[in-house]
Amino acid sequence: MSDATANTVAAEGEAQFGDYVALLKPRVMSLVVFTALVGLLVAPVSVPPMIGFTAILFIAIGAGASGALNMWYDADIDRVMKRTAKRPVPSGKIEPGEALGLGLALSVLSVVMLGLATNLFAAGLLAFTIFFYAVIYTIWLKRLTPQNIVIGGAAGAFPPMIGWAVATGGVSIESILMFGLIFMWTPPHFWALALFMKSDYHKAKVPMLTVTHGRAETRKQILIYTALLVPVAIGAGLTSIGGPVYLTVAVVLNALFLKGAWDIWRRDEEAAEADNYLVEKRVFRFSLFYLFLHFGALAVEAGLRSAGMGGW
Amino acid sequence: MPITETHEIHKRRFSRNLGVALCLVAFIAIIFGLTIAKIQQGYSMEAFDHQPRLSITPVEGEE
Structure with a gap:
């Protein structure tokens, strides 16, 4: 069987570009863009527009990457719940390995690009945010404690801090x-x-x-x-x-x-x-x-x- | 098989391929824009990571 035939067999429900975008949780990304942008704008140091734009873009991509890692790990519980059953991984449109690969690749890309465009402190804070959301929250504590919302909220609270760090290089x-x-x-x-x-x-x-x-x-x-x-x-x-x-x-x-x-x-x-x-x-x-x-x-x-x- | 022959898979994956292509073009544009913005800041920097290098910054009082 050639590759083409194999792919034709798997045609049913095949992932489109939009499904990969959905993997990045675009609604969460829009909140990240807004709060990180405000963090950047209120800082006492001004940032050239192109560098500011690049920083916000890669902070958003970093947030998207942690969303993809979350969907990879949580596919089993997403499958059970009505609200999340149609997400790309539980619905079978995207393989779990693909979600993991995309999440890891975009994590590295976003941190490296933020570091190059701005400073290492902001990049380190973004890397910690991704680690915190994907590992501390999703893998470790979400299924362990009823205070999971409080812990997940911390991950969502980092973007304005990263925006501030982009401009000032600190906290x-x-x-x-x-x-x-x-x-x-x-x-x-x-x-x-x-x-x-x-x-x-x-x-x-x-x-x-x-x-x-x-x-x-x-x-x-x-x-x-x-x-x-x-x-x-x-x-x-x-x-x-x-x-x-x-x-x-x-x-x-x-x-x-x-x-x-x-x-x-x-x-x-x-x-x-x-x-x-x-x-x-x-x-x-x-x-x-x-x-x-x-x-x-x-x-x-x-x-x-x-x-x-x-x-x- | 000649590459000119269009298989059904090409049509089916058009949106995915187009999306990836546009992302790559956007990435190139961002790197270019970022380079210009960094250069316009006038830092003494080396090209490989677009970061200012203190070692190549002239010391005050010296030629």
């Missing part, structure tokens, strides 16, 4: 606070979703807080993490990246988010089922705006500063 209180903003935001954001989305994580034997510790405990944890998020978000406004615009936005958004988390905590399942999880859905939708508007306000402050206004 500072500002970049740590941008990291903290996404890190502390992820648990209440995701657990609000987990309360109203009846997912099948238990079928895949992934320990989710709603299943392992119950829904009342999840409501309490949402309030705790939101309360811890408030000083981080407002604190960022008092540093060199903040200013009156950011601080106003942060105070209003955090008051609203805290009120939402309080409302979630005070409800029980009976009340939530009676109005079809209205409060939980509202808080989840609000959390999306919350993060977007915080980083948007930081970008606005940077724009105002470069025009001689804004900032402290």
Whole structure:
């Protein structure tokens, strides 16, 4: 049998270019692009546009590579869950080995290119982020602890820090606070979703807080993490990246988010089922705006500063 | 078999091949743009990794 015949036999459901793009989790990549770009823009050192563009592109490709590694390792649980069963690996369009190969190749490419385009510190931070998401989160802790969302959130929090490192070559209180903003935001954001989305994580034997510790405990944890998020978000406004615009936005958004988390905590399942999880859905939708508007306000402050206004 | 003969697989894999080709062209364009941007910064650098080399930077006060 020639190669051509073998390939004709395997024609059913063959992977197209779009399937390889899907392997890189483009929606996650878009969030990475946005937050890394803000991290780059708010830094006190300006970066030539072409170098900035290249840096953001390869940070996004690095994030995509860790997504591909995640899909390679998690193919068994993705196959079991309805939401993920159509992903390229569990649906059989892409071989697991191909996903692993693409993930590893793009990881090396993104880290090397970021190092060449910017500096070794930023490249090292990107390499650590990929390692953290693929190995620490996906392979090690995701299936082990119900705090998996908190750990996964740390991986998603690194991009603005990398963007900052691209410009400055280091870490500072500002970049740590941008990291903290996404890190502390992820648990209440995701657990609000987990309360109203009846997912099948238990079928895949992934320990989710709603299943392992119950829904009342999840409501309490949402309030705790939101309360811890408030000083981080407002604190960022008092540093060199903040200013009156950011601080106003942060105070209003955090008051609203805290009120939402309080409302979630005070409800029980009976009340939530009676109005079809209205409060939980509202808080989840609000959390999306919350993060977007915080980083948007930081970008606005940077724009105002470069025009001689804004900032402290 | 002459390469001019088009098999069904060529049609089926067109999107994949086109995508890879466009990625390669984009990669070349990025490397070119990056090189120009680095040169315009005016650093004393060696070409192989586009990084400034302190060893070839003139010491202040010397010719």
